[in-house]
Structure formats: structure tokens, C-alpha cells
Amino acid sequence: MPKPLVAGNWKMHFTVPEGLRVTEELLHHLHPYAQAVEVVLLPPAIMLWEVAHALQGSGILVGAQNAWWADQGPFTGEISPSMLAGWCHYLLIGHSERRQLFGETDEELNRKLKAGLKHHLEMILAVGETLEEHDAGRTEEVVTRQLRAALFGLEPAAAGHLSIAYEPIWAIGTGRAATPDYANSVMGMIRELLAGEFADAGQVRILYGGSVTAANAPSLMEQPNIHGALVGGASLKPEEFARIVQAAAKVQTTPA
Numbered sequence: 256m257p258k259p260l261v262a263g264n265w266k267m268h269f270t271v272p273e274g275l276r277v278t279e280e281l282l283h284h285l286h287p288y289a290q291a292v293e294v295v296l297l298p299p300a301i302m303l304w305e306v307a308h309a310l311q312g313s314g315i316l317v318g319a320q321n322a323w324w325a326d327q328g329p330f331t332g333e334i335s336p337s338m339l340a341g342w343c344h345y346l347l348i349g350h351s352e353r354r355q356l357f358g359e360t361d362e363e364l365n366r367k368l369k370a371g372l373k374h375h376l377e378m379i380l381a382v383g384e385t386l387e388e389h390d391a392g393r394t395e396e397v398v399t400r401q402l403r404a405a406l407f408g409l410e411p412a413a414a415g416h417l418s419i420a421y422e423p424i425w426a427i428g429t430g431r432a433a434t435p436d437y438a439n440s441v442m443g444m445i446r447e448l449l450a451g452e453f454a455d456a457g458q459v460r461i462l463y464g465g466s467v468t469a470a471n472a473p474s475l476m477e478q479p480n481i482h483g484a485l486v487g488g489a490s491l492k493p494e495e496f497a498r499i500v501q502a503a504a505k506v507q508t509t510p511a
């Protein structure tokens with residue numbers, strides 16, 4: 256299993272100067288953990304290049320929050336994986352806000368996944384169920400559908416460049432994180448599904464997302480099926496984000 260991954264999804268926050276100030280602060284706080292944990296910042300596209308530049312040589316990586324699947328063309332407002340290739344390391348796709356507010360489909364995500372991999376980006380695919388689906392006991396069905404459709408037709412080598420973020424929608428921005436046991440059990444199901452898709456499924460990290468804080472990170476990170484976190488609100492606060500990264504580093508360095 257590769258080292259844990261903690262990604263900070265800034266969503267649509269910060270002006271460019273604010274984002275750069277936060278990056279400087281993060282560099283200061285995250286420096287001690289950059290070896291033990293793969294730390295990725297996902298700033299808005301407008302400041303991605305500047306943040307990447309500011310992080311150069313630190314071991315902390317950048318990723319985009321979204322991209323379209325074509326290399327270029329008449330897609331007003333979009334950016335492409337080929338524009339990110341060579342300097343931006345990660346690409347997040349399928350966040351529930353993209354699915355719900357911008358109508359992204361599983362089929363589109365499959366195209367985006369293939370496009371990102373073609374340009375050698377490390378991909379994070381987000382999946383997760385709504386509250387209604389959760390309450391109706393449909394979590395497994397929904398997550399299975401999302402994964403099967405997005406992963407359809409991928410090359411076996413994709414496993415080495417893929418992470419899955421399980422983000423139950425009811426836990427995002429609500430302050431109501433999934434319990435460690437619940438998250439671990441859904442993520443175990445995801446692990447089994449991946450084993451059926453890839454010979455090398457052990458390479459795929461599975462991250463938990465949804466109201467991760469410095470307070471709940473230790474109990475989440477110590478679950479056997481959780482290999483990192485996709486953090487929203489808490490990633491906007493450098494000290495708190497650093498404590499989440501620290502929790503992941505601690506699990507990594509504590510012998511089982």
C-alpha cells in the first residue's frame with residue numbers, strides 16, 4: 256500500500272493573494288509530515304499554477320478540482336487534462352457538488368478518468384450516497400454503480416494512479432462525519448469491488464471525506480480500510496489541516 260494521501264479541497268474559496276498566503280502558512284505547518292504522507296492541495300483553477308509554483312520543492316503537491324475530458328476545443332469555462340499535464344500532479348473528479356450542481360454523469364466521469372490517466376495525472380474519483388439513499392439502505396448499490404461505470408474499460412495499470420474518495424453526501428459540510436466503523440465498512444466493500452476490477456487493487460488508496468476535522472481524524476485514520484482523507488472546510492485552516500495530516504502520519508509510522 257502506498258503512503259496515505261490527505262487532500263485539501265478548497266472548493267470555491269480564497270482570492271489568488273489569499274490562496275498564496277494560505278499556501279505559505281501551510282508550507283510552514285506541513286513541512287514535518289511531507290515524507291510520511293502524500294499531501295495534496297486542490298485550489299481553484301485560477302490559482303493552481305501560482306500555488307504549484309509556491310509549493311515547488313516542498314514535497315507537497317497540487318491537484319485540480321475538476322477538468323473536462325477533451326484535450327482542447329469549444330468548451331467555454333473548462334480546463335483540460337492536457338493543460339494540467341507535466342506540472343499539476345492530481346486531478347479530482349466526480350465530487351458530489353459536480354454531480355449534483357453541474358449534472359455530471361457516471362459516463363462523463365469515465366471519459367474524464369481515461370483522459371486524466373492518458374495525461375499521466377494521479378486521479379481521485381469521488382463517490383458517495385445521498386441521505387435518502389443512505390436511509391433507504393441503498394449505499395452499496397449506489398456506490399457500486401458509480402464505481403463500475405466510472406472504472407469501465409480502464410487498463411490494469413490504472414490501479415497505480417487511482418485513489419477513490421468515499422464521501423457520503425450527508426456528511427459533507429454538515430459537521431456530521433460518518434462514524435469510523437460505518438466509513439470503514441463501506442470502504443471495505445469498495446476494496447472488494449476494486450479487487451474484482453484490478454489485479455493490483457492494493458495500489459488504490461481509499462480516502463474518507465465528509466466533515467473531517469482535527470478532532471475526528473485520528474479515529475478515522477486508524478481504520479484498516481481508510482488510507483487518507485479528502486478534506487473540505489478544515490483544509491481552509493492551515494493549523495487544523497496540519498493536525499489532520501499529522502493524524503495520518505501517526506498511523507503510518509505506528510507499527511500495527
Ligand code: 13P
Binds near residue numbers: 427488489
Ligand atoms: P467538508 O470537509 O467541508 O465536509 O467537505 C468534504 C468535501 O466535500 C471534500 O471534498
